[in-house]
Amino acid sequence: MNIIQKLSCYFLLLFCGIAYGNPSDNILLQKGWDALVKDQENEAFNYFFQAYEKAKKENNVHDKAEALLYLGICSFGASSEKGLRYATQSLSEYKKLSATNPQAAKKGRSRCLQLISTIYSRQKKYPQAIALSKSVVSDLEGTNDTEGTLGLAYSSLGTLYEHQKKSDSSTYFFKRALAEFERSNNIAYLPNAYIKMGDLSKKKNQKQQSYELYSKAMRLADSSENKQAQVLSLIALGNWELTFNRQQPQAEIYFQKAKLLSEKLSDKVFEIKSIQALIDLKKLQQQFMEVSQLQDEQIQIKDRYYSLEREQIAKNLEVQFEVAEKDRKLELISKEKEVSRLTNFLLFSLVLILLIVFSFSYFFLKRINKRDKQLLKTKEELFTALEEQKKLKEQQFENDIEHKESQLSAITLQMLQKNELLEEIKSIIRKKDDSTEKQLSRIINSHFTQDQNWNDFDKYFESVNKNFYNKLKQKYPDISSNDLKICALIKLNLSIKEMASILNISPDSVKTARYRLRKKLQLTTEDNLTEFILSV
Structure with missing residues (x-):
C-alpha cells in the first residue's frame, strides 16, 4: 500500500x-x-x-x-x-x-x-x-x-x-x-469540510474568507481533541501564511507544530505530510542542508511505514487464513447440517406419506362402513314400509269384507221381509173370505209404514257409511231428519223418481226437499248437491 x-x-x-x-x-x-x-x-x-x-x-x-x-x-x-x-x-x-x-x-x-x-x-x-x-x-x-x-x-x-x-x-x-x-452539527466532519472550503477560497485568492475557514477548522479540532484534524489544520494555516503573507517564520511554526503532533500518531501519513510541508518551506529558504536532513528523516519514516505496512499485510493474511479456515469448517458443518436436514426431510416425507396413506385408508373404510350402514338402514326402512303397506292392505281387505257383510245382511233382511210379505199375502189369498181384501189392504199399508223400515235402513246405512249423519249434524245443526233421509238416498246415488217412491211422495216434493236442503247446506247454484253429499 x-x-x-x-x-x-x-x-x-x-x-x-x-x-x-x-x-x-x-x-x-x-x-x-x-x-x-x-x-x-x-x-x-x-x-x-x-x-x-x-x-x-x-x-x-x-x-x-x-x-x-x-x-x-x-x-x-x-x-x-x-x-x-x-x-x-x-x-x-x-x-x-x-x-x-x-x-x-x-x-x-x-x-x-x-x-x-x-x-x-x-x-x-x-x-x-x-x-x-x-x-x-x-x-x-x-x-x-x-x-x-x-x-x-x-x-x-x-x-x-x-x-x-x-x-x-x-x-x-x-x-x-x-x-x-x-x-x-457533526463536529467530526466539520474540520475537514472547513479545510476543503478554505482550499477553494485560497484558490480564488479570498484571503480573509480562507483564513476564517482554516481557523474554524483549527478551533473545532482543538475542542474535539482530533489530533489528525489538528495536523491538517496547522498545515493548511502554514500554507496560507506562505501564500498571502509570505511569512515563512510563521509558516514554519505551524509546520513544526504539526510535525510534533503527527509524531504521536500511529498513522505516519500525517508525519510524512508535515515533513513534506517543511521540505517545501526549506527549499523556498534555500536551506538545502535542512532539506536533505528532512528528506532522510522522511525516507526513514517511509521505510518504517512500509515495514510496518508489510507486517500488517502479513497479519492481515494470517487473519484471512484463519477466517478462511473458519469458513471451511463452517462450510463442513453446514454440509453436515444439510445432509442431516435432507435426511430429516426424507424421514418426515416418508412419515407424511404413510400418514396420508393411513388417513386415506381409514377414511375409505369409514366411508364404506358408513355406506353399508346407510344401505342397511334403507333396507330396514323399506322393510318397515312394506310391513305398513301390508297392514294397510289387510285393513282395507277387512273393511271391504265388513262392507260386503253389511251389504249382505241388508240384502238378506230385505229378502226375508219380502218373503215374509209374500208368504202372508199367499196365506190370505188361500182363505178367500170377505175380509181378504181388507187384510191385503192392511198388510200393504203396514208395509208403507216407514218408521220401522227407516230405522232398519239407518242401521245398515250407518254400518256402511260410518258417522255420515253425525258429520252432517255437527257441521249443519239445523238439518232435519227428513233432510238426512234425502242426504242418505242421494249418497246411494238414487234418482228423484226412486227417492219419491221410497219416501212415498211425488217427484216434485223430492225436488222441493232437495232445494231446501241446498239452502241449509249453504250451496250456491254452481255447486253440485250430489257431488257434495258423496264427498262427505
Whole structure:
C-alpha cells in the first residue's frame, strides 16, 4: 500500500466516523471500531468477525449486515476486492430487512453504496463511484439524515469532480457537504469540510474568507481533541501564511507544530505530510542542508511505514487464513447440517406419506362402513314400509269384507221381509173370505209404514257409511231428519223418481226437499248437491 492509498484510507475513516462508527448496541462492533480508529486493524478484524459469527448464529440480520459492512471497511485498505465482497454481502443482508425494517434497510444500503463508491474511487473508477454517490444523495436528500451519510456522499462527489477538473461541480458539492455537516452539527466532519472550503477560497485568492475557514477548522479540532484534524489544520494555516503573507517564520511554526503532533500518531501519513510541508518551506529558504536532513528523516519514516505496512499485510493474511479456515469448517458443518436436514426431510416425507396413506385408508373404510350402514338402514326402512303397506292392505281387505257383510245382511233382511210379505199375502189369498181384501189392504199399508223400515235402513246405512249423519249434524245443526233421509238416498246415488217412491211422495216434493236442503247446506247454484253429499 503506497502513501496515497494510505491517505485515501485515512480520509475514508475520517469521513466515515459517525456514519460507520459507533455501532448502536453491538459491543463487539464497538470494540472493533475503537481498535480500527487506533490503527489496530488485526484486532479490529477479529472483533468484527466475531460479531458476524454471533449474528449469524443468532440469525440477527441487522447485526450481520453491520458486521459485514465493518469487515469491508477494515479489509478494503489491504484488498479492494475483499472489501468490495464484504460490502456487497452487507448490501444483500440489508435488502432482507426491507420488509421488516425498511428505514434501517434504506440507511444500510446508503452506507454500503458509499463504501463501494470509495473503493471504486481508489480503483480510479470515477464514473461508477459518482453514480453510486449520486444514488446515495437521491435516497437521502429530503430526509432527516442524522448519521452524516448524505454529507459524506456530497464530500465524495466533490473530491471525485475535483479529480476530473470540474471545479464548479466540485465546489457545489463541497458546499453542500459543509451545509449538511453544519445542519447536523457533526463536529467530526466539520474540520475537514472547513479545510476543503478554505482550499477553494485560497484558490480564488479570498484571503480573509480562507483564513476564517482554516481557523474554524483549527478551533473545532482543538475542542474535539482530533489530533489528525489538528495536523491538517496547522498545515493548511502554514500554507496560507506562505501564500498571502509570505511569512515563512510563521509558516514554519505551524509546520513544526504539526510535525510534533503527527509524531504521536500511529498513522505516519500525517508525519510524512508535515515533513513534506517543511521540505517545501526549506527549499523556498534555500536551506538545502535542512532539506536533505528532512528528506532522510522522511525516507526513514517511509521505510518504517512500509515495514510496518508489510507486517500488517502479513497479519492481515494470517487473519484471512484463519477466517478462511473458519469458513471451511463452517462450510463442513453446514454440509453436515444439510445432509442431516435432507435426511430429516426424507424421514418426515416418508412419515407424511404413510400418514396420508393411513388417513386415506381409514377414511375409505369409514366411508364404506358408513355406506353399508346407510344401505342397511334403507333396507330396514323399506322393510318397515312394506310391513305398513301390508297392514294397510289387510285393513282395507277387512273393511271391504265388513262392507260386503253389511251389504249382505241388508240384502238378506230385505229378502226375508219380502218373503215374509209374500208368504202372508199367499196365506190370505188361500182363505178367500170377505175380509181378504181388507187384510191385503192392511198388510200393504203396514208395509208403507216407514218408521220401522227407516230405522232398519239407518242401521245398515250407518254400518256402511260410518258417522255420515253425525258429520252432517255437527257441521249443519239445523238439518232435519227428513233432510238426512234425502242426504242418505242421494249418497246411494238414487234418482228423484226412486227417492219419491221410497219416501212415498211425488217427484216434485223430492225436488222441493232437495232445494231446501241446498239452502241449509249453504250451496250456491254452481255447486253440485250430489257431488257434495258423496264427498262427505
